[in-house]
Amino acid sequence: MRRHPARRSARRPVDPASITAHAVVLETDARTLAECAERLRGITERLEAGGVAPRWLRQAVNAHLAACATAAADLATAAAHLRHYAAGVRPAPH
Amino acid sequence: MIRGAAVHATAAITDAALLQALPHAPSAGRRTLRALLRAITDRRGLGWAPAGGRPASLAAALGAFAGAESLAVRVLATSLRLRIAAVALDHPELTGDPMLNRLVEAAAADRDLEAVRALRALLRDRGAVRVLSQLAPVFGEVLALRALLDENPLNDATAWLIATGTGYATADPVTGMSNRAVAVLDRGEGAARRVEPAEAESARLATKGSLLGFLGNISVIGTTGRVLIQSVEGPDGVVRHVVQAPGMRTGRPDHDSPQDLLGAFSSAVLAASPYSRALAKAVADYGLPEGAELALIGHSAGGAAVMNLAQDPAFCARHTVTHAIAVGAPVDFKRPADPGTWVASVTNQHDIVPTLDGQGAGGCFDLHPDWYVVDYSDATHLFPLCHSIDRYLANIAADLPEARDHIDGRLAPYRGPVVRSQVYRLFDHPPEPEGFPFLTVPTHAVPGPGGRVELPIRCQDGGALTAYFAADPAVAAALLEGTGLGPAVRVAGRAVVAVHAAWNRRTSVGVHRELHVGIVVPGPWRARGPLGWYDLVRGADRRRSGLFLAGSVVDTAVVAALAPRLWGGEPSLLPLEFGLATGVAHITAGASGAGEWLLVLGGRLGPGLPVSERDLVGYARAAGTTLRSCVRARGRALLHPAPRLRLTVAPGSPHPLAHLLRDLGLDGARPLLCVSATARRTLRDAAVPVPTT
Numbered sequence: 042m043r044r045h046p047a048r049r050s051a052r053r054p055v056d057p058a059s060i061t062a063h064a065v066v067l068e069t070d071a072r073t074l075a076e077c078a079e080r081l082r083g084i085t086e087r088l089e090a091g092g093v094a095p096r097w098l099r100q101a102v103n104a105h106l107a108a109c110a111t112a113a114a115d116l117a118t119a120a121a122h123l124r125h126y127a128a129g130v131r132p133a134p135h
Numbered sequence: 136m137i138r139g140a141a142v143h144a145t146a147a148i149t150d151a152a153l154l155q156a157l158p159h160a161p162s163a164g165r166r167t168l169r170a171l172l173r174a175i176t177d178r179r180g181l182g183w184a185p186a187g188g189r190p191a192s193l194a195a196a197l198g199a200f201a202g203a204e205s206l207a208v209r210v211l212a213t214s215l216r217l218r219i220a221a222v223a224l225d226h227p228e229l230t231g232d233p234m235l236n237r238l239v240e241a242a243a244a245d246r247d248l249e250a251v252r253a254l255r256a257l258l259r260d261r262g263a264v265r266v267l268s269q270l271a272p273v274f275g276e277v278l279a280l281r282a283l284l285d286e287n288p289l290n291d292a293t294a295w296l297i298a299t300g301t302g303y304a305t306a307d308p309v310t311g312m313s314n315r316a317v318a319v320l321d322r323g324e325g326a327a328r329r330v331e332p333a334e335a336e337s338a339r340l341a342t343k344g345s346l347l348g349f350l351g352n353i354s355v356i357g358t359t360g361r362v363l364i365q366s367v368e369g370p371d372g373v374v375r376h377v378v379q380a381p382g383m384r385t386g387r388p389d390h391d392s393p394q395d396l397l398g399a400f401s402s403a404v405l406a407a408s409p410y411s412r413a414l415a416k417a418v419a420d421y422g423l424p425e426g427a428e429l430a431l432i433g434h435s436a437g438g439a440a441v442m443n444l445a446q447d448p449a450f451c452a453r454h455t456v457t458h459a460i461a462v463g464a465p466v467d468f469k470r471p472a473d474p475g476t477w478v479a480s481v482t483n484q485h486d487i488v489p490t491l492d493g494q495g496a497g498g499c500f501d502l503h504p505d506w507y508v509v510d511y512s513d514a515t516h517l518f519p520l521c522h523s524i525d526r527y528l529a530n531i532a533a534d535l536p537e538a539r540d541h542i543d544g545r546l547a548p549y550r551g552p553v554v555r556s557q558v559y560r561l562f563d564h565p566p567e568p569e570g571f572p573f574l575t576v577p578t579h580a581v582p583g584p585g586g587r588v589e590l591p592i593r594c595q596d597g598g599a600l601t602a603y604f605a606a607d608p609a610v611a612a613a614l615l616e617g618t619g620l621g622p623a624v625r626v627a628g629r630a631v632v633a634v635h636a637a638w639n640r641r642t643s644v645g646v647h648r649e650l651h652v653g654i655v656v657p658g659p660w661r662a663r664g665p666l667g668w669y670d671l672v673r674g675a676d677r678r679r680s681g682l683f684l685a686g687s688v689v690d691t692a693v694v695a696a697l698a699p700r701l702w703g704g705e706p707s708l709l710p711l712e713f714g715l716a717t718g719v720a721h722i723t724a725g726a727s728g729a730g731e732w733l734l735v736l737g738g739r740l741g742p743g744l745p746v747s748e749r750d751l752v753g754y755a756r757a758a759g760t761t762l763r764s765c766v767r768a769r770g771r772a773l774l775h776p777a778p779r780l781r782l783t784v785a786p787g788s789p790h791p792l793a794h795l796l797r798d799l800g801l802d803g804a805r806p807l808l809c810v811s812a813t814a815r816r817t818l819r820d821a822a823v824p825v826p827t828t
Contacts, residue, residue, distance in 0.1 A: 055152055055155045055156040055159065056152060057156070059150065059152045060150075060152060060153060060156065063143070063146070063147035063150065063153075066143045066147075067140075067143060067144060067147065067174075070136075070139065070140035070143055070144070071140075073136050073139075073140065074136070074137065074140055077136050077137060081210075093221075093224065095216075095217070095220045097216075098213075098217065098220075101213045101216075102213070104209075105206070105209065105210050105213065107179070108179060108180055108181075108182070108206045108209070109137075109206070111177060111179045111180035112137070112140065112174070112177070112180035112181040112206060114180070115170070115173055115174040115177050115180045115181065116140060116144065116174050118170050118173075118174075119144065119147070119167070119170040119171045119173070119174045121170075122163070122166050122167040122170040122171075123147065123167055123171075125163050125166075125167070126153075126156065126160055126163040126164055126166075126167040129159065129160030129163045130156040130159045130160055
């Protein structure tokens, strides 16, 4: 069923600020994940230097580091898309 | 942090604002949603990571069923494996043992089948007790690891709590069954009743306050459903008080005491439990002055319960809880209401009980920087031995002198002579008065030989044997002549005579035994027709028939003095022995050892049919009137239709009862049938005169 032209044009107003807020949070998370990866790397190196790291630790941590990097990139990409999306959305009338 | 990122990305993709804005920028919107979806599902990134909110939790659960994991779970699993490895450095037996190592590795690698096989092999080789003991230092971690990696979404929250140290395990890490669901079965407002310890126990209670003394007291009281409160006079002359709470009672998981398995569980995982409420009732009954200083010391479930008491703001408003000391108890997530309360926790790393809240030796969080925590390991790895209060006592006495001295130092205000001790028995619910409702009756006082005596006599616990004999009808008729009680009840032309013996073990007039010989009579206004026999088994309140009491023996002066009032007779005061065990009875009247015995009724009772214990109705003649007396009885009895007892009267005994029994032809007789009750309660009031003519 085709919608009435008048109703089709009456789009509900949205607040791009709420979309931007998500972008800000995800950008922070992307940075945090990168920092998290660094902390993980540091802990592993300290354990290895102390000679108490289990054999399996390096392989597991490498996998986590790679995943953190990918996750950070995914989040940064999503945040960029969110910002672009927010810019394309008409602000709600005040 | 990783989980937080997943929560934020999930919140963005599920935000209605994004969908509402889609018509404004459809192309950018679709790209944004795709990017967000990728962020929370990318196997090489966050993994399957929808999180936060119910729809996301459902999606996460479905993913878990399908075996999908998130990066957060993988990192947490690595953390747990690392914690196990760290504990293994202090406990080389964990990795040095190939079988244990196989289990830990299988759990860490999410190889369920392998884990089950490894566990079976361990159980077969070592037995459950040793396996639990050996795994104890990493028990929480192994369970959390398995819970994180299995396909069951119900236990994931518990795994997170254990692994992150943010709260006690809210569910069974294996099944995911909520601890609260189990704990809610342990209901009760709690109650405490004063009890006296046995003499041997009293003698072993510490007479001076000290850590070892208090823990020794807990050992003396034992896991018997009781607690101890003591008052000690400190070096400064101030009297302070110490609550000493033992652990869980063994046996049924749920009984009338809060010190049961359910109580232990609820004390560990809930902020208040029947155990802590019962403890509060005991303290209230003990009668402490307002603001009195109090130290709480508990072992196992008792440790969790005293910590619950310490974190009760209302309790701490009434009393000043200065110390809370938990030994072998799961108390990691307890928080005293009064910041001034000094807390000490002593745990053996091979003791599983303290890890019930999910935090064990592998915990890497300093949950209580202000507590004095002693987490040690000794050579005894065997659970439950390493959990016993005696083992802790021995460890603290011999192996942990520094910890003992430190705690004793903090307990200095309590290190003085004990000036008062009171033991309490704890209950989930206030217990019914003993004998309620049967023995809850109005009483009245009558004069007795040593002062006033309350009637009716209430017997909480007793036993009885009634043996029915066939006796000489002529002698019986002669005895009944003029009583108005009718001719004796007969069987095959013989008069029925009963010998009734009872041992009243716990009564309102003290322990006593009694023996009566009575002729079974239909009574005045006797029931006629078919109701005549039926009347013999009716309750005393509706029975006309009874025993015409021809002779009685009692073994206490009090009952002998009360006898004229109770049933109207003048009994002989003689020693009585009453033995009634399974299938065998042995009743002796008179001093059997001194050769002055009067009668013996003994032998095998034979098979018995379960029946209710019957009331006893007695008639007696006194001062020209007939008195009717009742013994109302409750309990289970056995009807023995073919008893092998024999009644033997002492040859040549001049006692009137011996003459009577001989005249009735009962010397050497076997009863027709017997009714025995090994446990019964009875009520006996004064006899009442009844007109019979």
